[in-house]
Amino acid sequence: MNAPSGSVLVTGASTGIGEACAALLAAQGYRVYAGVRKDADGARLRAAHGERIEPLRLDITDAEHIAAAARTLSERTGAAGLAALVNNAGVAFSGPLEYLPLDDLRKQFEINVFGHHAVTQACLPMLRLATGRIVNMSSICGRLTMPFIGPYVASKFALEALTDALRMELRPWKIRVVLVEPGSIRTPLWDKADRDNRRFADDLPEQARDRYGPAIERFRDRAVKVGKQGLTPETVARVVLRALKAKRPKARYLVGRDAKLGAALLPWVPDGWKDYLTLSQIGLPR
Numbered sequence: 001m002n003a004p005s006g007s008v009l010v011t012g013a014s015t016g017i018g019e020a021c022a023a024l025l026a027a028q029g030y031r032v033y034a035g036v037r038k039d040a041d042g043a044r045l046r047a048a049h050g051e052r053i054e055p056l057r058l059d060i061t062d063a064e065h066i067a068a069a070a071r072t073l074s075e076r077t078g079a080a081g082l083a084a085l086v087n088n089a090g091v092a093f094s095g096p097l098e099y100l101p102l103d104d105l106r107k108q109f110e111i112n113v114f115g116h117h118a119v120t121q122a123c124l125p126m127l128r129l130a131t132g133r134i135v136n137m138s139s140i141c142g143r144l145t146m147p148f149i150g151p152y153v154a155s156k157f158a159l160e161a162l163t164d165a166l167r168m169e170l171r172p173w174k175i176r177v178v179l180v181e182p183g184s185i186r187t188p189l190w191d192k193a194d195r196d197n198r199r200f201a202d203d204l205p206e207q208a209r210d211r212y213g214p215a216i217e218r219f220r221d222r223a224v225k226v227g228k229q230g231l232t233p234e235t236v237a238r239v240v241l242r243a244l245k246a247k248r249p250k251a252r253y254l255v256g257r258d259a260k261l262g263a264a265l266l267p268w269v270p271d272g273w274k275d276y277l278t279l280s281q282i283g284l285p286r
Contacts, residue, residue, distance in 0.1 A: 005029060005030070005083065006030060006031065006080060006081075006082070006083025006084070006130055006132075007030065007031040007032075007033060007073070007076070007077045007080070007081075007082055007083055008025050008030045008031070008032050008033065008082070008083055008084040008085070008086060008244075009032075009033045009035060009056070009069075009073060009082060009084075009085050009086065009119075009123060010022045010025070010032060010033070010034055010035060010086040010088055011035035011058060011060055011086065011087055011088050011089040011116075011119060012035060012060075012088040012089025012090060013032075013034035013035050013036055013041075013045065013055075013088070014036045014037065014038070014041040014045070015041075015187070016185075016187035016233050017088055017137060017182070017185065017187055017233040017236045017237065018034075018035075018086075018088040018089065019034075019045065019233070020232075020233035020234045020236065020237035021086055021088060021236070021237045021240050021241075022034045022045065022049065022053055023048075023049045023053070023237070024234065024237040024238065024240075024241055025237075025240075025241065025244075026049055026050060026052035026053045027049075027050075027052075028241060029052075030052070030083065030084075031052055031054070032052060032053045032054065033054050033055075033056045033069075033072075033073060033076075034053050034054065034055050034056060035056050035058035035060070035069070035089065036055050036056070036057065036058065037057070037058070037059050039055075039057065041055070042055025042056075042057070043055070054076075056069050056072060056073075057069070058119075060089050060111065060115030060116065060118065060119050061110050061111055061114075061115050063118070066118050066119055066122050067122065069119075069122070070122040070123065070126075073123070073126060074125075074126060077126055077129075077130075079129060080129065080130060081126045081127065081128065081129025081130030081132060082123055082126035082127050082129070082130055082132050083130050083132050083133070083244075084127075084132050084133045084134070084135065084244050085119070085120060085123045085127060085132065085133075085134050085135070086135045086137070086240060087116040087119060087120065087134070087135065087136045087137060088137040089111065089115065089116070090111060090112050090137065090155075091107075091108065091111050091112065091152075092108075092149060092151075092152040093105070093107065093108045093149075093151040093152060094148050094149045094150075094151065094152065095148060095151075095204075095216070096147075096148060096208065096211075096212045096216070097150045097151075098208070098211075098212075099204055099205070099208045099212075100150070100151065104151060105151050105154075108151040108152065108154070108155050109151075109154075109155050109158065111155075112152070112155035112156065112158075112159060113155050113158045113159055113162065116136060116159065116162075117162060120134060120166070124175075127175055128173060128175065131173070131174050131175060132175060133175065133176045133177075133178065133243070133244055133249070134166070134170075134175065134176070134177045134178065135178045135179075135180060135240055135243055135244065136159055136163045136177070136178070136179050136180070137180050137182075137236075138156050138159055138160055138163070138179045138180060138181045139152075139156045139181055139182055139183075140181050140182065140183045140254070140256075140258065140259035140262050140263065141153045141156045142156035142157055142159060142160040142179070142181055143157075143160070143181070143262070143263060143266055144262050144266065144274075144278075145157075145278075146278060147215075147219065147278070147279070148215075148216060148219045160179060163177055163178075163179050164251075167251060176249050178243045178249050178250070178251065178252070178253065179251065179252045179253070180236065180239055180240060180243065180252075180253045180255060181252055181253065181254050181255065181259055181263070182231070182235075182236050182255040182256055182259060183230070183231070183254075183255060183256030183257070183258035183259030183260075183262070184226045184229065184230030184231065184256060184258055185230045185231050185232070185233060185235070185236060185255075185256070186228065186230045186231065186232055186233070187230075187233055230256070231255065231256050235255060235256070236255050239253050239255050
């Protein structure tokens with residue numbers, strides 16, 4: 001896989017990092033199957049990025065969608081198999097855990113963890129044919145915890161653990177499994193998360209608003225500011241391409257100065273200090 005070739009499935013390709021990955025990989029010569037939930041998004045991708053992108057209707061939480069997508073991929077790729085799978089689809093639920101609806105937590109894991117695993121299982125027969133590669137889109141939040149985005153952070157911690165296990169299990173067949181861990185990225189994911197967080201905050205009982213309202217507002221302001229200063233999705237896409245082309249890919253690729261700094265400091269800072277520094281950074285009471 002030193003030269004770009006073969007077919008790649010990118011999930012969550014409608015916008016943001018997924019679209020950037022699909023566009024770059026197609027430009028580099030891969031045949032890209034772009035997982036989207038809406039036909040309109042698929043048509044826009046094809047028009048914007050060319051014939052090497054083939055939209056594929058795929059809701060990763062829907063078993064029938066996954067089975068149909070796998071059949072289509074198997075028919076299209078044949079004996080050549082699948083060169084790579086980029087598990088990128090994701091959402092972010094937020095809010096104080098004390099009042100978080102359990103259905104929101106379940107949905108968070110259904111998309112960010114179980115959905116990725118289901119797609120991976122469906123694609124592995126094709127990946128075996130090509131001795132392909134799996135790239136799971138994590139986050140520095142897969143190592144560092146922040147308040148008020150507990151569901152998202154928990155899902156990324158879980159994804160990292162599953163990826164580590166899968167990397168070891170598939171090693172005998174030379175199917176490499178890679179984690180990409182971006183820091184702050186300018187992506188529509190966080191715009192949507194902010195809108196959902198505002199609706200969630202509005203629906204909180206009065207007691208919850210009294211306890212958490214000001215803190216949530218400060219956190220939201222900080223998150224929006226950091227998000228606007230983040231790297232572009234194309235920066236992450238270039239790292240994904242590097243992971244696919246490397247003869248011996250690393251287990252983890254950190255993206256962004258904030259991610260690299262956080263990962264470097266993590267082993268050396270006691271939990272109490274981490275809590276203090278995190279709360280200080282986002283302006284919350286300590």
